[in-house]
Amino acid sequence: xxxxxxxxxxxxxxxxxxxxxxxxxxxxxxxxxxxxxxxxxxxxxxxxxxxxxxxxxxxxxxxxxxxxxxxxxxxxxxxxxxxxxxxxxxxxxxxxxxxxxxxxxxxxxxxxxxxxxxxxxxxxxxxxxxxxxxxxxxxxxxxxxxxxxxxxxxxxxxxxxxxxxxxxxxxxxxxxxxxxxxxxxxxxxxxxxxxxx
Amino acid sequence: xxxxxxxxxxxxxxxxxxxxxxxxxxxxxxxxxxxxxxxxxxxxxxxxxxxxxxxxxxxxxxxxxxxxxxxxxxxxxxxxxx
Numbered sequence: 001x002x003x004x005x006x007x008x009x010x011x012x013x014x015x016x017x018x019x020x021x022x023x024x025x026x027x028x029x030x031x032x033x034x035x036x037x038x039x040x041x042x043x044x045x046x047x048x049x050x051x052x053x054x055x056x057x058x059x060x061x062x063x064x065x066x067x068x069x070x071x072x073x074x075x076x077x078x079x080x081x082x083x084x085x086x087x088x089x090x091x092x093x094x095x096x097x098x099x100x101x102x103x104x105x106x107x108x109x110x111x112x113x114x115x116x117x118x119x120x121x122x123x124x125x126x127x128x129x130x131x132x133x134x135x136x137x138x139x140x141x142x143x144x145x146x147x148x149x150x151x152x153x154x155x156x157x158x159x160x161x162x163x164x165x166x167x168x169x170x171x172x173x174x175x176x177x178x179x180x181x182x183x184x185x186x187x188x189x190x191x192x193x194x195x196x197x
Numbered sequence: 198x199x200x201x202x203x204x205x206x207x208x209x210x211x212x213x214x215x216x217x218x219x220x221x222x223x224x225x226x227x228x229x230x231x232x233x234x235x236x237x238x239x240x241x242x243x244x245x246x247x248x249x250x251x252x253x254x255x256x257x258x259x260x261x262x263x264x265x266x267x268x269x270x271x272x273x274x275x276x277x278x279x
Binding site for chain 1: 203232235239241243250261267269
């Protein structure tokens with residue numbers, strides 16, 4: 001029961017089999033391993049405590065329901081996060097269409113003069129940090145991001161996943177991931193700067 | 198030397214940078230306050246958010262443990278359903 005740091009390969013065929021037959025100890029190990037992370041991710045995507053709990057529960061339901069078709073080609077964790085992303089999309093009714101135009105021109109070009117110099121000095125790290133640390137400000141700023149950008153930001157910056165994993169979770173190419181992350185970070189940064197004044 | 202606009206473009210995640218570009222960025226950031234601030238801001242974003250979410254998750258530990266129990270119970274009870 002307690003915190004024995006027994007190493008389990010969650011993606012091994014045996015473990016998956018034991019999950020399929022709903023062996024108590026395996027189910028418990030997996031659920032205990034990832035539920036907290038999923039709750040964290042739900043918060044990161046802007047869900048509150050009760051909606052987040054509901055989301056996480058439906059992720060697990062779907063996971064066990066789909067388990068017989070999971071072939072173990074990606075890591076279990078990646079698979080679970082893919083379900084999380086899709087469930088969150090359903091709940092948020094996110095219909096954001098991804099556009100592939102260069103986000104730099106869209107978001108950054110007007111910040112520079114003809115010589116490529118900044119038109120406005122960016123905020124000092126101290127001031128920026130103070131603004132970003134305000135939960136109210138950052139959550140307001142995150143709210144307006146499309147789910148896809150929030151998810152990419154969460155997976156990359158908060159959980160430090162590899163790009164390969166994130167691309168699988170979001171169902172995108174690595175070029176797109178760069179663009180999506182860039183959009184997310186620049187929009188957040190701009191919003192936090194604006195709100196700090 | 199590259200302009201600030203070019204540097205800002207290279208600071209984008211996902212860019213595969215050559216060694217020369219990396220050195221160019223480093224040098225530029227040493228000499229240019231505006232770009233140094235911009236670069237630092239992008240770093241701060243992830244760090245701050247990570248901290249905030251960590252605290253939020255920690256605060257709901259009891260809630261999460263109950264949730265875990267509930268899920269485990271439900272999933273192990275449905276053995277015969279699939």
